Amino acid sequence: RKEVEQDPGPFNVPEGATVAFNCTYSNSASQSFFWYRQDCRKEPKLLMSVYSSGNEDGRFTAQLNRASQYISLLIRDSKLSDSATYLCVAPYAGGTSYGKLTFGQGTILTVHP
Amino acid sequence: EPEVTQTPSHQVTQMGQEVILRCVPISNHLYFYWYRQILGQKVEFLVSFYNNEISEKSEIFDDQFSVERPDGSNFTLKIRSTKLEDSAMYFCASRLAPGQGIGNQPQHFGDGTRLSIL
Numbered sequence: 001r002k003e004v005e006q007d008p009g010p011f012n013v014p015e016g017a018t019v020a021f022n023c024t025y026s027n028s029a030s031q032s033f034f035w036y037r038q039d040c041r042k043e044p045k046l047l048m049s050v051y052s053s054g055n056e057d058g059r060f061t062a063q064l065n066r067a068s069q070y071i072s073l074l075i076r077d078s079k080l081s082d083s084a085t086y087l088c089v090a091p092y093a094g095g096t097s098y099g100k101l102t103f104g105q106g107t108i109l110t111v112h113p
Numbered sequence: 114e115p116e117v118t119q120t121p122s123h124q125v126t127q128m129g130q131e132v133i134l135r136c137v138p139i140s141n142h143l144y145f146y147w148y149r150q151i152l153g154q155k156v157e158f159l160v161s162f163y164n165n166e167i168s169e170k171s172e173i174f175d176d177q178f179s180v181e182r183p184d185g186s187n188f189t190l191k192i193r194s195t196k197l198e199d200s201a202m203y204f205c206a207s208r209l210a211p212g213q214g215i216g217n218q219p220q221h222f223g224d225g226t227r228l229s230i231l
Binding site for chain 2: 101
Protein backbone atom coordinates (compact mmCIF):
# COMPACT_ATOMS: atom_id res chain seq x y z
CA ARG A 1 0.00 0.00 0.00
CA LYS A 2 1.22 3.51 -0.80
CA GLU A 3 2.07 5.66 2.23
CA VAL A 4 -0.79 8.05 1.47
CA GLU A 5 -3.30 7.27 -1.23
CA GLN A 6 -6.09 9.40 -2.63
CA ASP A 7 -8.62 9.14 -5.42
CA PRO A 8 -7.21 11.64 -7.94
CA GLY A 9 -10.68 12.49 -9.31
CA PRO A 10 -11.45 14.82 -10.92
CA PHE A 11 -14.64 15.64 -9.10
CA ASN A 12 -16.90 18.03 -10.99
CA VAL A 13 -19.76 19.35 -8.86
CA PRO A 14 -22.26 22.22 -9.10
CA GLU A 15 -22.23 25.10 -6.66
CA GLY A 16 -24.01 24.21 -3.46
CA ALA A 17 -23.24 20.50 -3.70
CA THR A 18 -21.73 18.39 -0.95
CA VAL A 19 -18.61 16.47 -1.90
CA ALA A 20 -16.42 14.03 0.00
CA PHE A 21 -12.83 12.94 -0.56
CA ASN A 22 -11.18 9.86 0.86
CA CYS A 23 -7.62 9.10 1.81
CA THR A 24 -5.92 5.99 3.18
CA TYR A 25 -2.57 5.80 4.92
CA SER A 26 -0.23 2.93 5.57
CA ASN A 27 1.56 3.88 8.80
CA SER A 28 -0.63 2.90 11.74
CA ALA A 29 1.64 4.88 14.11
CA SER A 30 0.62 8.21 12.59
CA GLN A 31 -1.29 10.29 15.11
CA SER A 32 -2.39 13.37 13.24
CA PHE A 33 -2.96 14.39 9.69
CA PHE A 34 -3.60 17.45 7.61
CA TRP A 35 -5.65 18.48 4.64
CA TYR A 36 -3.96 21.08 2.47
CA ARG A 37 -5.36 22.69 -0.66
CA GLN A 38 -3.24 23.59 -3.64
CA ASP A 39 -4.27 25.92 -6.41
CA CYS A 40 -2.73 25.44 -9.83
CA ARG A 41 1.06 26.01 -9.65
CA LYS A 42 0.80 27.48 -6.16
CA GLU A 43 2.02 26.38 -2.76
CA PRO A 44 0.09 23.96 -0.51
CA LYS A 45 -2.00 25.89 2.02
CA LEU A 46 -3.25 24.37 5.24
CA LEU A 47 -6.97 23.73 5.21
CA MET A 48 -7.47 21.64 8.34
CA SER A 49 -5.63 19.62 10.91
CA VAL A 50 -7.19 16.20 11.56
CA TYR A 51 -6.91 14.70 15.00
CA SER A 52 -8.85 12.45 17.33
CA SER A 53 -11.89 11.10 15.48
CA GLY A 54 -12.41 14.24 13.45
CA ASN A 55 -13.17 17.93 13.52
CA GLU A 56 -15.24 20.57 11.79
CA ASP A 57 -14.45 24.07 10.53
CA GLY A 58 -17.37 25.86 8.92
CA ARG A 59 -18.32 24.04 5.72
CA PHE A 60 -15.46 21.58 6.09
CA THR A 61 -15.51 18.39 8.14
CA ALA A 62 -12.61 15.99 8.46
CA GLN A 63 -12.96 12.51 9.91
CA LEU A 64 -10.35 10.00 10.97
CA ASN A 65 -10.90 6.26 11.28
CA ARG A 66 -7.80 4.75 12.84
CA ALA A 67 -9.04 1.17 12.63
CA SER A 68 -9.38 1.44 8.86
CA GLN A 69 -6.49 3.93 8.46
CA TYR A 70 -8.81 6.19 6.56
CA ILE A 71 -9.31 9.96 6.50
CA SER A 72 -12.09 11.86 4.80
CA LEU A 73 -12.84 15.48 3.97
CA LEU A 74 -16.42 16.64 3.48
CA ILE A 75 -17.19 19.99 1.87
CA ARG A 76 -20.74 21.27 2.21
CA ASP A 77 -22.35 24.01 0.13
CA SER A 78 -19.50 24.06 -2.41
CA LYS A 79 -18.34 27.45 -3.71
CA LEU A 80 -16.61 28.23 -6.99
CA SER A 81 -13.59 29.24 -4.91
CA ASP A 82 -13.34 25.70 -3.54
CA SER A 83 -12.00 24.55 -6.93
CA ALA A 84 -8.48 23.29 -6.21
CA THR A 85 -6.47 20.14 -5.57
CA TYR A 86 -6.94 18.74 -2.07
CA LEU A 87 -3.90 17.09 -0.55
CA CYS A 88 -4.08 14.48 2.18
CA VAL A 89 -0.92 14.76 4.25
CA ALA A 90 0.55 12.43 6.88
CA PRO A 91 3.49 13.07 9.18
CA TYR A 92 6.39 10.66 9.15
CA ALA A 93 6.38 7.35 10.97
CA GLY A 94 6.13 7.72 14.71
CA GLY A 95 3.30 10.15 14.49
CA THR A 96 5.08 13.36 15.38
CA SER A 97 4.27 16.20 13.06
CA TYR A 98 7.63 17.98 13.15
CA GLY A 99 9.19 15.45 10.85
CA LYS A 100 8.76 15.18 7.13
CA LEU A 101 5.31 15.25 5.63
CA THR A 102 4.16 12.62 3.17
CA PHE A 103 1.71 13.90 0.60
CA GLY A 104 -0.94 12.06 -1.33
CA GLN A 105 -1.15 12.75 -5.04
CA GLY A 106 -4.14 15.01 -4.48
CA THR A 107 -7.80 15.02 -5.45
CA ILE A 108 -8.88 17.55 -8.06
CA LEU A 109 -12.14 19.38 -7.40
CA THR A 110 -13.88 21.63 -9.89
CA VAL A 111 -17.00 23.48 -8.78
CA HIS A 112 -19.06 24.86 -11.65
CA PRO A 113 -21.92 27.39 -11.71
CA GLU B 114 -0.19 36.85 9.18
CA PRO B 115 3.53 35.99 9.01
CA GLU B 116 4.54 33.97 5.99
CA VAL B 117 7.43 32.07 4.47
CA THR B 118 9.02 33.96 1.59
CA GLN B 119 11.07 32.48 -1.25
CA THR B 120 13.27 34.00 -3.91
CA PRO B 121 13.50 33.96 -6.85
CA SER B 122 10.02 33.03 -7.99
CA HIS B 123 11.44 31.59 -11.21
CA GLN B 124 15.01 30.49 -11.96
CA VAL B 125 16.18 29.39 -15.41
CA THR B 126 19.61 27.74 -15.48
CA GLN B 127 21.77 25.79 -17.91
CA MET B 128 22.35 22.13 -17.10
CA GLY B 129 25.49 21.66 -15.03
CA GLN B 130 25.31 25.08 -13.40
CA GLU B 131 24.91 25.69 -9.69
CA VAL B 132 21.75 27.25 -8.30
CA ILE B 133 20.89 28.61 -4.88
CA LEU B 134 17.28 28.89 -3.83
CA ARG B 135 16.54 31.20 -0.93
CA CYS B 136 13.93 31.12 1.78
CA VAL B 137 13.09 33.26 4.78
CA PRO B 138 11.11 31.11 7.23
CA ILE B 139 8.62 32.53 9.71
CA SER B 140 10.70 34.28 12.34
CA ASN B 141 9.82 32.25 15.46
CA HIS B 142 9.87 28.88 13.70
CA LEU B 143 12.69 26.46 14.44
CA TYR B 144 12.16 23.61 11.96
CA PHE B 145 12.81 24.18 8.27
CA TYR B 146 12.12 22.02 5.24
CA TRP B 147 12.56 21.80 1.51
CA TYR B 148 10.13 19.95 -0.72
CA ARG B 149 9.88 19.70 -4.46
CA GLN B 150 7.04 19.06 -6.89
CA ILE B 151 7.72 17.96 -10.43
CA LEU B 152 4.97 19.16 -12.78
CA GLY B 153 1.95 16.89 -12.52
CA GLN B 154 3.36 14.88 -9.64
CA LYS B 155 2.96 14.94 -5.87
CA VAL B 156 4.90 17.02 -3.40
CA GLU B 157 8.04 15.19 -2.24
CA PHE B 158 10.13 15.72 0.88
CA LEU B 159 13.79 16.61 0.38
CA VAL B 160 15.27 17.61 3.72
CA SER B 161 14.52 18.85 7.21
CA PHE B 162 16.79 21.13 9.24
CA TYR B 163 16.87 21.92 12.94
CA ASN B 164 19.41 23.42 15.29
CA ASN B 165 21.80 24.17 12.43
CA GLU B 166 21.96 20.66 11.11
CA ILE B 167 20.09 18.29 8.84
CA SER B 168 17.69 16.17 10.87
CA GLU B 169 16.46 14.03 7.99
CA LYS B 170 16.87 13.75 4.23
CA SER B 171 15.29 11.73 1.45
CA GLU B 172 16.90 9.61 -1.25
CA ILE B 173 16.43 12.51 -3.64
CA PHE B 174 18.72 14.67 -1.52
CA ASP B 175 22.03 13.32 -2.81
CA ASP B 176 25.52 14.82 -2.74
CA GLN B 177 24.52 17.43 -5.31
CA PHE B 178 22.22 19.05 -2.75
CA SER B 179 23.11 21.04 0.34
CA VAL B 180 21.31 23.34 2.75
CA GLU B 181 22.54 26.16 4.87
CA ARG B 182 21.30 28.71 7.34
CA PRO B 183 23.96 31.38 6.78
CA ASP B 184 22.43 33.91 9.19
CA GLY B 185 19.49 34.22 11.54
CA SER B 186 16.87 34.60 8.84
CA ASN B 187 17.79 32.87 5.58
CA PHE B 188 17.61 29.18 4.73
CA THR B 189 19.09 28.14 1.39
CA LEU B 190 19.05 25.10 -0.87
CA LYS B 191 21.99 24.68 -3.22
CA ILE B 192 22.12 22.33 -6.16
CA ARG B 193 25.74 22.02 -7.25
CA SER B 194 25.49 20.68 -10.78
CA THR B 195 21.94 20.81 -12.04
CA LYS B 196 20.38 18.10 -14.20
CA LEU B 197 17.35 18.28 -16.46
CA GLU B 198 15.39 16.19 -13.98
CA ASP B 199 15.91 18.84 -11.28
CA SER B 200 13.31 20.98 -13.05
CA ALA B 201 10.46 21.37 -10.55
CA MET B 202 8.78 23.68 -8.08
CA TYR B 203 10.79 23.89 -4.88
CA PHE B 204 8.90 24.75 -1.72
CA CYS B 205 10.39 25.86 1.54
CA ALA B 206 8.40 25.27 4.72
CA SER B 207 8.78 26.00 8.39
CA ARG B 208 7.02 25.15 11.63
CA LEU B 209 7.15 25.64 15.35
CA ALA B 210 9.07 23.11 17.38
CA PRO B 211 7.22 20.78 19.75
CA GLY B 212 6.44 22.71 22.89
CA GLN B 213 6.35 26.06 21.10
CA GLY B 214 2.67 25.83 20.32
CA ILE B 215 -0.45 23.97 21.28
CA GLY B 216 -1.11 20.60 19.71
CA ASN B 217 0.40 19.37 16.49
CA GLN B 218 1.68 22.31 14.50
CA PRO B 219 1.43 22.18 10.71
CA GLN B 220 4.12 23.25 8.31
CA HIS B 221 3.68 26.57 6.51
CA PHE B 222 4.83 26.75 2.91
CA GLY B 223 6.37 29.52 0.87
CA ASP B 224 4.99 30.22 -2.59
CA GLY B 225 7.82 28.31 -4.24
CA THR B 226 10.61 28.75 -6.75
CA ARG B 227 10.03 27.35 -10.21
CA LEU B 228 13.38 25.92 -11.36
CA SER B 229 13.77 25.30 -15.07
CA ILE B 230 16.91 23.52 -16.28
CA LEU B 231 17.75 23.91 -19.97
